[in-house]
Amino acid sequence: MATVVIQHGKLQGKKSQNNNGFEYNEFLGIPYAKSPVGNLRFKSPQPPEKWAGVRDATLVNTNNVALQFDMFSSQVIGSEDCLYLNVYTPKIPDGESKLLPVMVFIHGGGFVVGNGILENEHGPNFLIEHNVVIVTINYRLSVLGFLCLDIPEAAGNMGLKDQVKALEWVQNNIVHFSGDKDNVTIFGISAGAASVEYHLLSPKSKGLFHKAILHSGSCLNHWAVNYEPKKLAYQLATKLGYNNSSEDVYALKEFLLNIPGTDLMAASSEICENYTTEKGRIFFGFVPTVEKDFSNGDAFLTDLPYRLLKKGLFNHVPIIKGFCNREGYLTYVLKPKAILDVQENKNFTSYWSFELDSDDKIKYREQMKKAYSMNIKPGDDEDKVGVDFFSDFDFVSGIWTSGKLIARKGVPVRFYDFSYEGKINFFKVAFGIKRTGTAHGDDHTYILYNKVAKEAQGHDLIIRNTMCLMWTNFAKSSCPTPPDSMGELIEWPVYTEDNPVYLRIDKNIEVLSNYEPNKMSIYEEIYEKYEK
Numbered sequence: 001m002a003t004v005v006i007q008h009g010k011l012q013g014k015k016s017q018n019n020n021g022f023e024y025n026e027f028l029g030i031p032y033a034k035s036p037v038g039n040l041r042f043k044s045p046q047p048p049e050k051w052a053g054v055r056d057a058t059l060v061n062t063n064n065v066a067l068q069f070d071m072f073s074s075q076v077i078g079s080e081d082c083l084y085l086n087v088y089t090p091k092i093p094d095g096e097s098k099l100l101p102v103m104v105f106i107h108g109g110g111f112v113v114g115n116g117i118l119e120n121e122h123g124p125n126f127l128i129e130h131n132v133v134i135v136t137i138n139y140r141l142s143v144l145g146f147l148c149l150d151i152p153e154a155a156g157n158m159g160l161k162d163q164v165k166a167l168e169w170v171q172n173n174i175v176h177f178s179g180d181k182d183n184v185t186i187f188g189i190s191a192g193a194a195s196v197e198y199h200l201l202s203p204k205s206k207g208l209f210h211k212a213i214l215h216s217g218s219c220l221n222h223w224a225v226n227y228e229p230k231k232l233a234y235q236l237a238t239k240l241g242y243n244n245s246s247e248d249v250y251a252l253k254e255f256l257l258n259i260p261g262t263d264l265m266a267a268s269s270e271i272c273e274n275y276t277t278e279k280g281r282i283f284f285g286f287v288p289t290v291e292k293d294f295s296n297g298d299a300f301l302t303d304l305p306y307r308l309l310k311k312g313l314f315n316h317v318p319i320i321k322g323f324c325n326r327e328g329y330l331t332y333v334l335k336p337k338a339i340l341d342v343q344e345n346k347n348f349t350s351y352w353s354f355e356l357d358s359d360d361k362i363k364y365r366e367q368m369k370k371a372y373s374m375n376i377k378p379g380d381d382e383d384k385v386g387v388d389f390f391s392d393f394d395f396v397s398g399i400w401t402s403g404k405l406i407a408r409k410g411v412p413v414r415f416y417d418f419s420y421e422g423k424i425n426f427f428k429v430a431f432g433i434k435r436t437g438t439a440h441g442d443d444h445t446y447i448l449y450n451k452v453a454k455e456a457q458g459h460d461l462i463i464r465n466t467m468c469l470m471w472t473n474f475a476k477s478s479c480p481t482p483p484d485s486m487g488e489l490i491e492w493p494v495y496t497e498d499n500p501v502y503l504r505i506d507k508n509i510e511v512l513s514n515y516e517p518n519k520m521s522i523y524e525e526i527y528e529k530y531e532k
Helices: 142-146 158-177 191-201 229-239 249-257 261-279 305-311 329-334 336-345 358-373 384-407 426-431 458-477 517-530
Strands: 002-006 009-017 023-031 054-056 068-070 075-077 084-089 100-106 133-137 179-189 211-215 319-324 413-418 501-505 510-513
Touching (some): 084 158, 100 191, 142 158, 142 229, 142 261, 158 179, 158 191, 179 191, 179 458, 191 305, 191 384, 229 261, 305 384, 319 384, 319 501, 329 336, 329 384, 336 384, 358 384, 358 517, 384 517, 458 501
Parallel strands (some): 179 211, 211 319
Antiparallel strands (some): 023 084, 084 133, 501 510
């Protein structure tokens, strides 16, 4: 057993080891903020309370998963008492050894599902071999994490502020786990990647991290921002029986404050499902939004992400960001009718979260029709155009556009395209997809352990080892392929507009140039015209 003393008390962890016999220490279920229950619901996270004696950090309480509607069981699971994190470290401080780089993982799930504390979903087994400290975190989800009523008592973005509180905890405590608070990399997948990009934009996150890795997500993705938070809040309240005809948001807040959390989550999920059925596109409902600034130092985001990126008003730290080559398989699973609609009717301009001008609808529809038909070959999937469109619409366009905006300000950005089809590709294994290409989140199990994927063998193991080496090299030195690794890694250059390179991660890893310019240029023009 291993023990450490942090700001709020003593923790007892335990020894563990991965399949290669690498030993490390794990400290599980550590509270990083006060439980956000009762009157703290909808408020920003508060500092954690101290405890007496030794806190058992050898087990995770599965009930401390953030409250959420689980689509597999069609039930609400978890608890409002969810602000916990795990720490995995190769060593306990001995007063002599050098501090280790820290990697903080933010889980995905559309801001409405997922967790960061169950080891069988986000285990550190592979990264930790490279002598880094790994932290995984929970945060509030859906309406509990992102209700916004434009009042200080429910300002919005509580889930992102939870993440800030976790990063502050890292700054204050990680040295006790041999972690270097001055060398912190945040990384995440899907909504976790969008969260990472939001931290790039938020002044509240400044100085809390020093590098960032984004897997398949951006704050520019349509599903990652809610433009009408109060409208959604009233829809939720009405569904739950609210019949106050006044526009008193404090009365609305009190009503929602007294509704059981399980009812809030069930109703929120139903609203989202109805919306996606009507609009045909992915919609998660209560997600990040632009807040009002109440001059209390609490606001996380007070301007549109595109505008902040364009102006260079973000935290300038080195970045890795990328995507899988058939991200659209997520829509193929969740909304197959949308795939067919685009495939058959070429309704490329019908799915945006904002209304395109009538002339622009015609213009961009024709441009996309041409761009998505250019590379069709005999033998391609019959729904290739639909899958390719939603790959770009839901994910790649935002990832690529935001990365270019960041790079224009002189920040080192490295792009990747994960195209490797292995036997442990997360999404394809989880949903039984037997199609060509890599789906949303397929790269996850090449970085973190997940119960869905089998143990890596053969070339899967080579790709996993290569990616973990590059990711931890980046965490250590800001360069994934330093000169001393050139014998085993191909150099991964920084993207610039003069040299618009990206790394294709496939069985043969190679550097390519100028990803899908005909398609990406259309999206960049739309973002520039409508998001500014």
